[in-house]
Amino acid sequence: MKINTKYAQGMAALALLVSVNACKPKDAGSVVSGDAAAKVYVAPGKYDEFYNFVSGGFSGQMAVYGLPSGRLLRVIPVFSVDPEKGWGYSEETKPMLNTSHGEVPWDDLHHISMSQTNGESDGRWAFANANNTPRVARIDLKTFRTAEILELPNSGGNHSSPFITENSEYIVAGTRFSVPPDDKNGDVPINTYKQNFKGTISFISVNKDNGNLDIAFQLQGPGVNFDLSRAGKGNSHGWFFFSTYNTEQANTLLEVNASKRDKDFIMAVNWKKAEELIKAGKGRKQAAKYASNRFDESTHTAKSTIKNEVTVLDIREHPGLVYMIPCPKSPHGCDVDPTGEYIVGSGKLAALIPVFSFTKLQKAIADKAFDGEYDGIPVVKYEAALYGEVKKPGLGPLHTEFDGKGNAYTSMFVSSEVVKWNIKDLKVLDRVATYYSVGHLMIPGGDTKKPNPKYLVAYNKITKDRYLPTGPELSQSAQLYDISGEKMQLLLDFPTIGEPHYAQAVSADLIKNNSTKFFKIEENKHPYVAKGEAATKVVREGKKVHVYMTLMRSHLTPDNIEGIKIGDEVYFHTTNLEQDWDVPHGFAIKGALNAELLVMPGETTTLKWIPDRVGMFPMYCTDFCSALHQEMSGYVRVSPAGSNVPISFSTGTNLPKDDAAGAQAGAVKK
């Protein structure tokens, strides 16, 4: 009997094993080899080797992971408000999310580019795009904060962005949705797409010293969808390549109507020539309205400026500026190898990967090896620009990264795998499963002249059975592979925030020693700073009340405030007097309709509060700061409108008049 039970259990287990194997591409247990854990183990107190900056997709934010551990180090709020950090809620950060539409408190962050010098990541800034209300952001990698957000006019959705040139001359922003230009009447029938809609690409200059972004010029071309792009490098420096789809110019049911042509285009732009045309005054000034938002670190305050003009170059009017290269089946990725010679197009619906040659493209242009025009733009003959095709690489090629050793790695969405192939002979060398439906993939520096090809990370769209179930939705997964050998080896799964699209990674050495530890209080130029408790005060200006408050372990000054009345707008300007690393203080008050504040050492941050009722309102520090953190608190007394309670404020001195009187008052209330 006993034996029988064991036998039955064994059979059941075997059956389970077989059935699991049957419905999965591979059993994950068998693809993870024994030394995987050791390769990703970063001992407590030790640092990761790489910073990995990962887009948060529909969360609107950017996540920072350590590699190879996959540990989440930080979430940087970018395009979406973050009440935890007061981002978009504090008076100082509200202007960062301003646009020509007003405050847009959310966006869809897809791609990240890091600043480059001589074609290598230099660790100064990370740039990100907003796919919904077209914007680009610059994140300062000293403070890990969003330092700037620039809105883009003449654009319907900024997807083909923020790809960067090899000396950070420009980041680009190609519109996903073509729309009528902002200076034209947009109140036209939607089915006049072909006549009225234009596709715009912005070239955004990056100031070498402070990183400030400005729209240098915009290219205006035919109405198509710009998808992704890459700058040339080395020999092809001076050119930019954009994948396009919907060259059918459909305005409805794109799933079918934008998939009709056998080939769409990779658009090759000679941006050095565009620069010359702009210098020669060939650009057209066009009225526009867009916001430029910059955070000033000395005042700890952002300012939003509305700009009213852009310079536009009409592509059709400038022969030699732009060429179209036919590329099969709605290309998505458009990636340039580390030498700059090879341009890899990834047709989402294609069963092959075309690789174009920059040298051949130049020759084709010189020889006028054209195959007609598309909306006035010369179309280069496919074969004249083609280096060769990778045959049967897998299904649904999306994106390609490079290892700098002559190999390319392409993500295959439909067949859920990463395929490694040799650029020279176009032969597939290895393939490895992803779980499941990989989108972007990333090798540290894999888009630059000098990749650091130790790891590859796949960012997957579907998680399904990879993690413990958490209801209908699961976190998207990232998967880390060791690519140091000939065969790729899966090492680790880790969850991400929002939906990860593109990512970047750099050696930690480029960033970690430059990290800001605190803001020097002596250099704080905030107009409402209180440099020391002697400078704290409460000032009434009509209905506005300004509280100059300090935060220090472990008390608020002032912590007793009276004389606030219904109808007042109260501004708590909180200055953290600490001058040591990792000692933020928080500030929260009951009934606040916005958020809390997290105030970094040496920083001043403001919370606006409108009391809605008469009574007593506690306020306190939210970030556990010392053994007496729970004591870091205070009260604000709110009196009726028209009350004659005078403004008063103090810490430690507002004592009972005398104990007997206090007791009596208590007795009377009873």
Added chain:
Amino acid sequence: MKKLLVLSMVILFIGVVASCGSNTNSESSTEAGSESTAATTTESGNPSYDPHRGEGKFTSVDLGASLDAAKADLGDQVFQVKCSSCHKLTDEKLVGPGWKGVTARRKPEWIMNFITNTDVMIDKDPELQAQLELCLVRMPNQNLSDEDARNLLEMMRKNDGVK
């Protein structure tokens, strides 16, 4: 034989402790951990820590015979921004102890070292550890420059009646 075994075990133990300590000195964040190991040895009479001088870059401080009033004024500015939240100028405790008489209780080197090398001193100095048990809030490192520290010392002297 037994004695030899004990001795070799002691040597082995010291070796392990030493190697742990030397491992963790590269980052400031890990210093606290390594120094607390050292603090334990202080209690059993570590001769390397001088409780009169403290530990830090200051070995001797030249005090003038009379007060340098300009320095004391600059020191007062630093006090207002970085110290007054927690320290009174009387002998009354606020968050930390009052400053009255501090220049009589402590050597100038000890004061300068403590206010510039705060975390290390709190971990090593027996009296500071006793103080921590009373206040329960570690004195924060306020990142004072050497000049700030010297000016503050002069301001403390003024507070203690030096003319």
